[in-house]
Amino acid sequence: MGLLNIFSRRKAAEQEIIDMAGNRESFTGNENESYWTIVKKQFKKNKIAVWSLRIVYVFVFIALLADFLANEKPIAAKYQGEVYFPVFKEYAVDLGISDWQKEFINVSWKDLDYEWEVWPLTPYLPKNIDFMNTSVGPFDEQDIESTRWKHWLGTDALGRDVFAGMIHGTRIALLVGIVSMGIAALIGIFFGAIAGYYGDDKLKMRISTLVIYIIGFIVALFYGFGVRSYALSDSIGESFSDFFLELLISFFIFGAIMYAFKLISKGLKKLPFLTKEVVVPADILISRLIEVVVSIPRLFLIISIAAVVAKPSIFIVMMIIGLTTWTGIARFTRAELLRVRNLEYIEAANALGYKELRIIIKHALPNALSPVLISIAFGIASAILIESTLSFIGVGVPAETITWGSLLSASRQDSTAWWLAIFPGFAIFITVTVYNLIGEGLTDAMNPKLKK
Amino acid sequence: MFKYIVKRLLIFIPTLFAISLLTFVISINAPGDPVETMLNQNVGGDGMSGEKLANEQTYIDKRHELGFDLPLFYFSFTNATFPDTLHRIPKKAHRENLQRMSYEYGEWNNVSAYYHSLRAFEDEIFTIEINDKTSSDLRKIKDAISVLYINYDSDKTESTIQNIEFDLFKNKKIKKYGAKKYYDFLNAYTHMNLYKSSTNRYIPKLVWYGLENQYHRWIWAFVQGDFGISFKDKRPVSSKVFDALKWSMILSVLSIIMAYLVAIPLGVRSAVDKGKWSEKLITTGLFLLYSLPNFWVATMLIRYLGDGNGIGWFPTFGLGSLPATAPYWDRFFETGYHLVLPLFCLTYASFAFISRQMRGGMLNVLEMDYIRTARAKGLKEKVVIWKHAFRNSLIPIITLFASIFPLAISGSFVIEIIFSIPGMGKLTLEAIFARDYPIVFTVLMFTAMLTLVGNLVADVLYAYVDPRISFSNKK
Numbered sequence: 001m002g003l004l005n006i007f008s009r010r011k012a013a014e015q016e017i018i019d020m021a022g023n024r025e026s027f028t029g030n031e032n033e034s035y036w037t038i039v040k041k042q043f044k045k046n047k048i049a050v051w052s053l054r055i056v057y058v059f060v061f062i063a064l065l066a067d068f069l070a071n072e073k074p075i076a077a078k079y080q081g082e083v084y085f086p087v088f089k090e091y092a093v094d095l096g097i098s099d100w101q102k103e104f105i106n107v108s109w110k111d112l113d114y115e116w117e118v119w120p121l122t123p124y125l126p127k128n129i130d131f132m133n134t135s136v137g138p139f140d141e142q143d144i145e146s147t148r149w150k151h152w153l154g155t156d157a158l159g160r161d162v163f164a165g166m167i168h169g170t171r172i173a174l175l176v177g178i179v180s181m182g183i184a185a186l187i188g189i190f191f192g193a194i195a196g197y198y199g200d201d202k203l204k205m206r207i208s209t210l211v212i213y214i215i216g217f218i219v220a221l222f223y224g225f226g227v228r229s230y231a232l233s234d235s236i237g238e239s240f241s242d243f244f245l246e247l248l249i250s251f252f253i254f255g256a257i258m259y260a261f262k263l264i265s266k267g268l269k270k271l272p273f274l275t276k277e278v279v280v281p282a283d284i285l286i287s288r289l290i291e292v293v294v295s296i297p298r299l300f301l302i303i304s305i306a307a308v309v310a311k312p313s314i315f316i317v318m319m320i321i322g323l324t325t326w327t328g329i330a331r332f333t334r335a336e337l338l339r340v341r342n343l344e345y346i347e348a349a350n351a352l353g354y355k356e357l358r359i360i361i362k363h364a365l366p367n368a369l370s371p372v373l374i375s376i377a378f379g380i381a382s383a384i385l386i387e388s389t390l391s392f393i394g395v396g397v398p399a400e401t402i403t404w405g406s407l408l409s410a411s412r413q414d415s416t417a418w419w420l421a422i423f424p425g426f427a428i429f430i431t432v433t434v435y436n437l438i439g440e441g442l443t444d445a446m447n448p449k450l451k452k
Numbered sequence: 453m454f455k456y457i458v459k460r461l462l463i464f465i466p467t468l469f470a471i472s473l474l475t476f477v478i479s480i481n482a483p484g485d486p487v488e489t490m491l492n493q494n495v496g497g498d499g500m501s502g503e504k505l506a507n508e509q510t511y512i513d514k515r516h517e518l519g520f521d522l523p524l525f526y527f528s529f530t531n532a533t534f535p536d537t538l539h540r541i542p543k544k545a546h547r548e549n550l551q552r553m554s555y556e557y558g559e560w561n562n563v564s565a566y567y568h569s570l571r572a573f574e575d576e577i578f579t580i581e582i583n584d585k586t587s588s589d590l591r592k593i594k595d596a597i598s599v600l601y602i603n604y605d606s607d608k609t610e611s612t613i614q615n616i617e618f619d620l621f622k623n624k625k626i627k628k629y630g631a632k633k634y635y636d637f638l639n640a641y642t643h644m645n646l647y648k649s650s651t652n653r654y655i656p657k658l659v660w661y662g663l664e665n666q667y668h669r670w671i672w673a674f675v676q677g678d679f680g681i682s683f684k685d686k687r688p689v690s691s692k693v694f695d696a697l698k699w700s701m702i703l704s705v706l707s708i709i710m711a712y713l714v715a716i717p718l719g720v721r722s723a724v725d726k727g728k729w730s731e732k733l734i735t736t737g738l739f740l741l742y743s744l745p746n747f748w749v750a751t752m753l754i755r756y757l758g759d760g761n762g763i764g765w766f767p768t769f770g771l772g773s774l775p776a777t778a779p780y781w782d783r784f785f786e787t788g789y790h791l792v793l794p795l796f797c798l799t800y801a802s803f804a805f806i807s808r809q810m811r812g813g814m815l816n817v818l819e820m821d822y823i824r825t826a827r828a829k830g831l832k833e834k835v836v837i838w839k840h841a842f843r844n845s846l847i848p849i850i851t852l853f854a855s856i857f858p859l860a861i862s863g864s865f866v867i868e869i870i871f872s873i874p875g876m877g878k879l880t881l882e883a884i885f886a887r888d889y890p891i892v893f894t895v896l897m898f899t900a901m902l903t904l905v906g907n908l909v910a911d912v913l914y915a916y917v918d919p920r921i922s923f924s925n926k927k
Contacts, residue, residue, distance in 0.1 A: 017806045292470045297899040307884040392747050425748035433743035
């Protein structure tokens with residue numbers, strides 16, 4: 001296998017590499033399907049998994065349209081001769097494009113005299129308090145004007161609508177799953193890829209480069225996060241978007257400084273001293289880090305951090321869950337890349353002189369993605385479970401945020417309210433089961449033994 | 453093998469060091485002043501100067517006794533505005549504010565002078581006799597001073613100082629005693645304001661403190677087996693944690709044993725019967741059990757089987773109330789009766805998990821060639837399954853045991869809280885809410901150690917069960 005030959009056909013070789021990696025781009029031949037097509041086919045054969053996926057779609061649908069399903073404002077209404085769309089209007093006001101008309105500021109939407117109106121499925125927000133109906137069950141007689149105002153799943157001890165809480169809770173549950181697993185996947189894939197691809201022998205550096213990188217890392221940490229610690233902690237108190245912005249600025253500073261030091265290290269390569277190459281045992285270092293994180297009891301850690309945070313917020317809970325659950329993903333990625341890195345197509349890519357970053361992202365990682373996907377599916381289930389546990393025992397999630405867990409915990413005080421125990425618990429159960437089933441389905445679909 | 457174990461034990465050290473650092477960072481960032489928490493029960497009230505001084509002295513003494521007047525760590529790497537003598541200042545709230553002020557104004561010496569002149573002024577104000585004429589103005593000034601202690605915003609400081617000046621000069625008597633110190637304070641403030649700059653915060657600074665620091669003191673005591681005393685009731689942490697650990701251990705060990713007893717035969721059965729409808733039923737049932745949130749199950753069990761409002765089969769709270777003088781067996785059965793529901797909640801999840809693993813392992817083994825050989829040579833199905841397949845499929849199950857153990861301990865967290873069982877979970881949660889950090893530390897460190905030991909035991913067992921695994925080859 002002449003390497004020179006490969007050099008001469010760079011483009012063609014690249015295609016070959018991608019095919020060898022079993023990437024999405026499939027052969028033109030009809031017999032050889034790409035890996036993902038096979039996975040999809042296998043997954044579709046699993047009826048239970050497919051149905052689980054459909055249930056997730058329904059949850060996503062509910063979460064996206066929560067404002068239209070449960071809201072104190074009508075979706076559309078004709079009021080004093082004009083037609084309004086208050087729910088849409090609220091989005092505009094939140095975005096800062098528009099302002100409420102005078103007549104709608106501080107009004108009780110329920111009591112306005114509409115000519116006609118279209119109400120959401122349940123005309124309440126989770127926070128709305130109905131003094132006339134506290135702790136009423138779905139089948140109890142409710143003190144309401146018409147069935148329009150019925151509390152379909154009852155109310156809690158304060159008179160808040162359970163159905164509305166369930167709908168808006170869906171949004172929080174799904175968000176917790178997605179955001180925390182997104183964070184976990186980023187960290188996990190990053191560390192896993194480095195540990196797996198470089199192993200203990202491949203990451204070679206000059207001593208000068210290594211020293212420069214270590215100094216650069218400390219400096220970048222100092223200017224990116226150390227100096228800005230007050231800006232960051234102040235913004236947590238403000239809002240999530242402020243915090244996110246500050247965090248982005250911090251990461252940008254961090255990256256810029258690291259890049260500057262990279263340029264310095266390149267310049268230093270011309271110098272004659274400190275040229276000896278050392279091997280950085282990336283795998284040992286990262287495996288040790290994973291071991292440390294894994295050996296900390298997760299629930300204990302999350303509860304201690306959540307209790308320490310000055311201003312509890314659901315986003316902080318998501319971040320903590322993400323920051324503590326990346327180890328599973330990192331382990332899978334590492335194991336897959338350790339396997340892949342010695343395969344011929346990676347060697348070929350190396351021989352072609354591609355940059356390592358490109359090899360890792362474009363050639364090695366796509367192959368490692370399948371176990372990561374499985375791990376994410378299970379991870380979402382456990383993240384939702386952790387969040388509902390936290391709100392059930394009342395740690396970390398602010399009291400005014402209504403989640404499935406907090407609804408369920410309300411049933412402990414209110415011993416007659418069976419509806420507070422059944423509905424939220426069932427919702428948690430279904431969501432967790434469905435994500436677990438999808439994880440199972442993916443595992444089966446990707447198991448090479450089943451592939452014919 | 454021995455070499456391997458020693459090597460693993462050595463790896464514990466950096467891991468535990470990292471965990472101890474993490475718990476330490478959590479605790480120093482925790483809101484609330486631990487010294488105040490500890491003093492709260494016996495010292496209170498303010499007003500007269502003598503009482504205030506006495507309170508402050510008790511605070512300082514207690515703080516010294518607990519070692520909180522030491523620097524935090526062996527060294528500090530911060531920006532140049534970070535106050536290097538900050539740990540000497542009593543009151544956590546003041547410290548946090550001064551650190552922030554130093555950051556905002558850029559020069560710690562000036563901020564420190566400002567703080568000390570403010571304290572001198574406050575002391576002076578407290579010596580002024582309170583009578584009908586002075587009392588309301590004095591109160592206003594004192595309130596304003598306490599605002600200054602915890603405020604770093606320059607606009608608010610400005611207006612508060614103006615208020616103080618107004619109240620101070622309104623009343624002749626206060627003016628006579630307080631004016632001098634007030635002018636000192638004002639000078640310090642103007643000086644600090646004049647030299648306000650933000651360049652210092654971009655200059656890194658490394659300070660070496662040496663061994664006399666809070667972390668060293670704590671970890672050294674911890675290594676020697678002294679876990680400190682609880683801030684809340686001043687009992688030694690070790691006795692509180694061991695009391696709690698006892699119940700958590702009983703719960704976890706019992707639930708794991710029960711889970712294994714049911715799970716292994718069930719897992720084997722469902723693997724052998726693969727494809728039959730009974731197997732499908734079992735697998736689905738196990739899967740559903742596995743996904744059931746245990747706090748929901750606990751809530752439902754309390755509601756429908758508990759003695760409060762359900763049919764009253766089982767008690768749902770605590771461990772029973774028989775006095776310690778009651779006969780042993782009576783107490784034993786009373787406690788056992790109370791543990792039925794919590795144990796069920798703890799068991800079903802791990803039982804479902806284990807049997808699913810057992811089934812998976814068994815299915816893998818049953819596909820192996822040597823099983824076919826065993827069948828082909830005419831062995832009885834029973835022998836094939838239990839003697840050939842079962843032993844090999846046990847391997848993953850054994851490793852599970854060690855990793856399930858720490859899981860079971862933290863898994864009992866919520867269950868203990870719901871059923872009010874005085875175990876680790878309840879202890880930790882109460883400690884977190886009461887800001888009783890020595891307990892949180894100790895629990896975190898202990899569970900981490902249990903996890904590490906569990907993993908090690910798993911690996912050793914693994915090698916023991918499967919002779920093919922040898923650690924000596926593994927460089």
